[in-house]
Amino acid sequence: MRTPSLAAIVVLLIAGSLFVLVAIGGGSRSAPAPASSSAPPAPAVSANGFALTSTAIELPDDAATYPPGPHADLVNQRCLSCHSASMGLAQPKLTAAQWQATVEKMRDTYKAPIGPGDVPAIVDYFTTLQGTAATPAQ
Template identity: 45%
Template sequence: MFRSLLPLVIVFGVAATPSIADGARPIELKTTQFDLPDSDRMFPDGPGSDAINNNCLACHSADMVLNQPAMSRNAWTAEVKKMINNYKAPVAPEDVGTIVEYLVALKGAK
């Protein structure tokens, strides 16, 4: 019995729905201009700077990393692994230890 009423319910439902086109305004697109921070800064020279410059600058600036608080070796290791596993950072596996050592030397917790 309900199956025979289904087409009728659908027809009345569609007829009772106000037309979207009646009161819709056309979409207006506007050009917006903004400046992104530009940084060609590299990580400071030191043992491992090539590894971090080659692997990490593809995704973010050196300033972003250098402005982080000092962290322990375990915390820096977790951060590097997070970049690789969660954000799919294309870090060469052989460079992971070197990057962690560099970060600990530069921004390690005392």
């Protein structure tokens, strides 16, 4: 029996590859429905018996920054790198001493970049915001 020539092997390999590509390519994919001007489009993609549809989600509101007040800029600089403002805003009314302990915990335990001079200003911000500034320190 005659051995196949190199050219014949190459042609067979190319033809085989093309056949596989066409077979797995499908070719019956439908494009997403075009957006209509009246109703919002319901994006859906279907192929080979599978249908993928998009859905909308609404994330809860979250304060991006701390509200204005004395030293608000400092607080926004020091307190937004790890968690949102709601972490501080959701606290119950705390005394100055309790705020100081919280700020020191952020600094000492979690390594928040807070200088020693920043602590009284940050405490002042929160106690002013909560109306607890007059509470005598313990």
